[in-house]
Amino acid sequence: MKTLITGGAGFIGSHLAELLVTKGHEVVVVDNLISGRMANLSAVAADPRFRFMNIDICDPTRLERAFEGINWVFHLAGLADIVPSIERPQQYFTTNVTGTFNVLECARRAGANRFVYAASSSSYGVPDVYPTPESAPIRPQYPYALTKYMGEELVRHWCQVYKLPAISLRLFNVYGTRSRTTGAYGAVFGVFLAQKLNGRPFTVVGNGAQTRDFTYVTDVAEAFLCAAESTVSGESLNVGSGHHYSVNRLVELLGGKVEYIPKRPGEPDCTFADVTKIMQLIGWRAKISFEEGVAKMLNHIEDWKDAPIWDPSSISQATEGWFRYLGVS
Numbered sequence: 512m513k514t515l516i517t518g519g520a521g522f523i524g525s526h527l528a529e530l531l532v533t534k535g536h537e538v539v540v541v542d543n544l545i546s547g548r549m550a551n552l553s554a555v556a557a558d559p560r561f562r563f564m565n566i567d568i569c570d571p572t573r574l575e576r577a578f579e580g581i582n583w584v585f586h587l588a589g590l591a592d593i594v595p596s597i598e599r600p601q602q603y604f605t606t607n608v609t610g611t612f613n614v615l616e617c618a619r620r621a622g623a624n625r626f627v628y629a630a631s632s633s634s635y636g637v638p639d640v641y642p643t644p645e646s647a648p649i650r651p652q653y654p655y656a657l658t659k660y661m662g663e664e665l666v667r668h669w670c671q672v673y674k675l676p677a678i679s680l681r682l683f684n685v686y687g688t689r690s691r692t693t694g695a696y697g698a699v700f701g702v703f704l705a706q707k708l709n710g711r712p713f714t715v716v717g718n719g720a721q722t723r724d725f726t727y728v729t730d731v732a733e734a735f736l737c738a739a740e741s742t743v744s745g746e747s748l749n750v751g752s753g754h755h756y757s758v759n760r761l762v763e764l765l766g767g768k769v770e771y772i773p774k775r776p777g778e779p780d781c782t783f784a785d786v787t788k789i790m791q792l793i794g795w796r797a798k799i800s801f802e803e804g805v806a807k808m809l810n811h812i813e814d815w816k817d818a819p820i821w822d823p824s825s826i827s828q829a830t831e832g833w834f835r836y837l838g839v840s
Contacts, residue, residue: 513537514739515581517568517614518588520547522690523629523682526732527585529554532561534736541577542588543567551689568610571617578621583739586614586666587629589659594829596655597836607658608665615669625739626666626677630747632724632782634660634681641755642785645681645747652776653836663747676744680734683751683784686804687728688811699723699758700808705818707767714826717774719759722781724751727804730797734789741793751784752797764805772823775830 514531518524519540524547531538532555539562540552555561566573568588578584589607590596596603611628618626634657635643636650651657663679670677686700703713734750762769790796799807821829 512582512739513539513580514583514585515539515541515577516585516587517541518547518586518629520544520549520551520563521587522551522687523685523728523731524585524587525551525689526687526728527587527735528552528561530729530732530736532558536560536583538562539564539577539581541566541568541574546591546691568613569605571613574613575617575620578617578623581618581621581623583625583627584614584618584623585627585629585735585739586611588614589629589662591655593653593655594832596658597653598832600654603654603658604661607655608661611662611665615665615675619669619673619675624676626669626675627735627738628663628666628677628679629735630663630666630679630681631656631659632681632683632749632751632784634663637779641781642751642783643749644785645749645788667745667747670745678738678741678743678745679747680738680750681747681784682731683724683726683749683782685728685731686725686808688807688814689728699761701815701818702821703761703765704808704812704815705820707765708812708815709820711820711822712768712770713762713765714772714821714823715758715762715769716772716778718771719762719769720757720780721778722755722757722783724755724782724784725761725801725804726750726752726797727799727807730799733798734795737793737795743792746788746792748789748792749784749786750789750795751786752801753784753786754801755781755783756801760801761805764802765809770823772826776834
């Protein structure tokens with residue numbers, strides 16, 4: 512197949528690009544390199560089946576040129592992180608909603624026969640049920656989660672009205688090599704690895720007993736491929752490990768001292784995907800254990816040598832808007 516990945520120079524997108532090339536597909540990566548890096552694509556950059564195009568999904572005229580002859584579209588481009596979405600909601604709406612509209616329209620006009628969207632489990636907010644099924648209420652707590660779900664609704668609509676064969680994957684806590692090392696205060700793995708590399712204590716939120724459905728990135732790339740290869744359409748599917756692990760367990764595996772910081776509003780005590788539906792519909796399940804995945808990241812810890820080193824003071828400053836906008840003093 513001739514495939515296109517938006518956000519393909521990013522964390523998950525680059526692993527997906529590598530997987531698709533390995534499977535013999537042509538790959539066009541579209542990325543504006545704001546958060547993606549060409550270094551992430553070093554394994555495929557010289558392959559004749561690979562092509563990179565520096566294009567922003569918010570530029571529909573240039574974007575359309577990338578879709579010529581495309582069969583499968585994987586839409587992973589977007590803005591992530593909670594705090595910046597609270598501070599810059601218009602930018603998040605433009606990229607995550609209008610940008611998704613642009614990608615859908617280009618795919619429709621190009622006659623693409625598969626469209627796979629990277630949705631977010633953050634759309635569930637603080638769920639009532641664990642493991643959380645796809646039928647759980649949608650209750651986004653901040654603009655990032657809201658805009659990702661609005662993108663998912665656009666995908667569903669284009670599937671229904673324009674018969675674009677599409678599927679959305681609600682990703683839980685994806686971790687692994689090539690995850691972002693710069694930018695806003697965000698994912699726990701990047702924070703902890705930079706702290707470990709610099710001999711600093713891990714900043715654990717609350718008491719560390721909160722659990723997350725950590726899913727290794729290569730398993731997630733396989734989920735995107737399985738979704739494209741399937742005939743399933745019009746569905747939203749959870750992508751999770753089938754387990755959940757505490758932050759304290761992560762600290763234990765990484766090894767190091769701890770200092771505790773205040774619990775944050777709008778964050779669930781647990782994320783835990785019910786993966787029954789994705790296993791039944793497209794036959795995907797995660798393979799890499801949490802312990803194996805953490806070991807892989809420790810083997811690449813030098814990748815975080817230039818990452819920000821967060822401490823309680825800088826985290827407090829970075830999350831001040833989060834607390835203020837959610838009405839917590």
